[in-house]
Amino acid sequence: MFAWFEGRIDPFKPTSGVHPLTPPTTKWRILRFFLGETGWPLAVMAVLTLMLSLIEVLLPISIGWLIDAVTEADRAGVRVIDWRIVVLFILLLLAARPLVTFLSQLVRNQVLSRNIGTLVRWRTHEFVARADISFFQNDFVGRIATKVTQTGQAIRSLIRLFADQLLFVVLYMAGVVGYLLVRHPLFAAPLIVWTVAYAILVYAYVPRSRAAAREVADTASVFSGRLVDGYSNYLTVRLFTASTREDAYVREALESGVTATGKQMRLLTGLSSLLTFLNGLLLAASGLVGVLLWSHGLATPGDIASVIAMTLQIQQLSRLATMSLSDVFESVGTLDDTVRSLSRPQLITDRPGARPLAVKGGGIDIDRVSFGYGGSRPAIDDLTLTIAPGERIGLVGRSGAGKSTLVSLLLRLYDLTDGVIRIDGQDISTVAQNSLRAAIGVVTQDTSLLHRSIRDNIKYGRPDASDEEMLAAARMAHADEFIPELTDNRGRTGYDAYVGERGVKLSGGQRQRIAIARVLLKNAPILVLDEATSALDSDVEAAIQDSLGLLMEGKTVIAIAHRLSTIARMDRLVVMEGGRIVEMGSHAELVARGGVYAGLWSRQTGGFLDLDDEDADAERERIAGEL
Template identity: 50%
Template sequence: MAWIAAYVGALAYFIPRTKARSWQASEARSKLMGRIVDGYSNILTLKLFAHTRREEAYVADAMGEQVDKVRRMTRMTTAMDATITTLNGFLIVGTSGLAVWLWSQGRVTVGAIALATGLVIRINNMSGWIMWVVNGIFENVGTVQDGLTTIARPRAVQDRPDAVPLVVTRGDVRFEDIHFHYGRPMPRVGDAGHGGPDADRAIEVPDPSEPSPDMRRTRRAGVAQGGATPASQLRGVIAGLDLHVRPGEKIGLVGPSGAGKTTMVNVLLRLYDLEGGRILVDGQDIARVTQESLRSQIGVVTQDTSLLHRSIRDNILYGRPEAGEAEVLEAVRKARADEFIPQLVDGEGRTGFDALVGERGVKLSGGQRQRVAIARVLLKDAPILVLDEATSALDSEAEAAIQESLDLLMRGKTVIAIAHRLSTIARMDRLVVMDKGRIVESGTHAELLARDGLYARLWRRQTGGFVAVEDEAAA
């Protein structure tokens, strides 16, 4: 009984500590691998800034921490093994000594001694096997927990139990009084700790008589929270925004960085759930439809196009896997990707549509990746199209070629395009100018220039008037 109590006590002492140190070792290993991958992923930056030795020291520091944590875990498991081995030794010696003493007193027979010794040896072997299994489990429990933390995290956006598939026949999109702020607090005016000179001043959308009906007069951004929200709290958020994109209409979202343009696209795709208001597609609230059906009706071309490490054909077919060869070739032709695909050769000798593009498409130039992405969206043929800085990373020649493909892609679709380079969207049916999460102007290119507002200032800066505009502001 004394040995059993000591054995259980040893398990109770060592197992939690082994688990904790295993977790620490796993964390240190993850940090080390993260730094190594980060260095290799940004190898050009390392070379350009001549920080090779600095990065070596950075990785060596993580390696030293990992070695230290592994040693601490190993010392704990070794101490546990030594303790159990010692207890087992005491069990054998104690049992054998007691048996010999009892035999000398004539209280037991030799057969009883043999039986007791055999049982003790078996218990010793079984306890050693148990500790070997337990030791193995808890040495790796940190790695398992680390993996589960990553892959078993609950989804932030989930379909409702009664969600239905989205059916799009027209492509009408409405943003109605939407509120979103990436989880940052939006306090009410007068709340403790939120005073200051702007604490009692609400952000108001101006009341221009000429903008579109999408701009509500004197909308106070803090209504959803029961009061006006300080201006400082509204940066990079959307608060009380309304916008109607008619079927087949092509609109451009413009404005300074942080105005909320990409956020509007993210909530339309339901990468995040709104905190207030709703978005309707053909009259259907996107919060009440399945995410898969929603995204299947929206084609997206982004600035940083990522391709899968697969063949050109596989990447294009990702838009519509069941498409036939003729449809793929037609999409490639419209995207003008047929100009370079036949010449592609990968490291394994595969050519054309069978050539692998590399991780994230690194074996292709920026213009080539964009053309493959456009071909993929052309093949998808969704009724709603989102262009998020689709040509901003390209040179003028590549942009001109891509723009022709985009014009084909936009034909007959409802289009929402985001661009900082205003010349790329000046021909849109309507331009919506955003600033600090609200719509401040709306109209055609010519109408917005005539108003001489934010859009006109942005346009002058991009067409050579930067110095003049700054001089006017200074005056």
């Protein structure tokens, strides 16, 4: 039975065709969207809550009937009462109330609470995981992750509070007022006045509490982001003896949270105190009205007992509603903050009907491309470059010349301002992004590994590869020299050992070799090497260059390197400055021309810094002989 209810909502329901990648832009649209995802359970929950509220109204009424029945029997001197009232009271307590409560618990806990939080987190994750690169560059990763988690919790809390507690309070109050109006309008007068006063109190409390809750949610996410930022860069913190400064940085966020929470708690204390006073007035007024009506023969002792029982229940429910409102405002504040953080539209999207990229030769045509990050100076300025299928080119230039930006544009991490990039004649903005990036293997200077096993990291670009193929790639990257010696804190060794967050357990050179093995295994038709061997020592680099030479055969290659000796043997070198191409040709041609490249080559004394003149001359002769 539990399994049947648990299976009514699929928390991993496919999103294709359900909603756009851009999430709703207001908290109410987010709520409406996810409430729509829950389907019938919410309606069933509302009906069961209505039934439960009616039962709770009938209980004090039946108590009043029992008292009146006993009083009448005693007055007549007959010790027999109407047992139908007793049976009704027992059925309400032992049958109707437990059954409806059980059904409502099944819907609330098994159908909604079990699934809705996961559904929200999954859908939010799907958007975040596909967000533009700028989305992650402009925020704490830890803060983004916190938002994904908090959003699921907030919406689950709101559904529980509205569909269960607050709806029950409203329905119960409506039922009580209706009954009292039927019995005598004066019975309902104190409750109506109390309801108006309570509504005014809550109305005055809502705006300030919402602002305070939003501030609490924001400070919590900032605190989480600062923690992750410091923990992720713990080595930098140690090297610069900055633990005290980091403590102060984190404490500042905590202090802001304490201050924000203090504001929220002050509001809650004030509301609770005023509510206690109002509840006392309600109970006193209800008792006085009851006694007054009884003295005029307009009410029975059972009526007075019913009213007092209902009033006591209302006092408890009002406290519950107050606490629920506090939770509601906190959840709404979280949603407000989530909307501001996560509802930015996704800019890099596939066009409707985008087809997979079909790579035949791997030719690349960059036609009058311009792009800027928002500053006054463009990062790429009217650049044109044609790369023949199978050609190997090296991009050369000082830092900030636009080399890595050009590679990012080729991968369509950003959309162009002007111009077009084609691969085998296909405009990359019209093809599916996944197929574009599947066709390009990339090794970057800043190698980042996943906190998974060595095997998983190497196979990441081609999960269906066999272990034999994975081992061959590791050998070609000379990663098999250190992998067998690896072990982690759980005793896993070799290719099963975990590498730590971002590969922190490995040296820079080891991470680089794993990244090279990953691209070797992927075996994409287009290869991008962005300082691919920068973290390697000369001996390992020389060994890997042979493997890279095999990898580059038959592929279109774009290589970036500040150490010019690593790209001097490319078919063509392209020299960039200020987002433009200023020189182009082979290594020998560019050195003979005496321009920008020749100056860079000369300053590197043969491609290596810090060599004396004799060693530099020997290095030049060696490279010249290889060329």
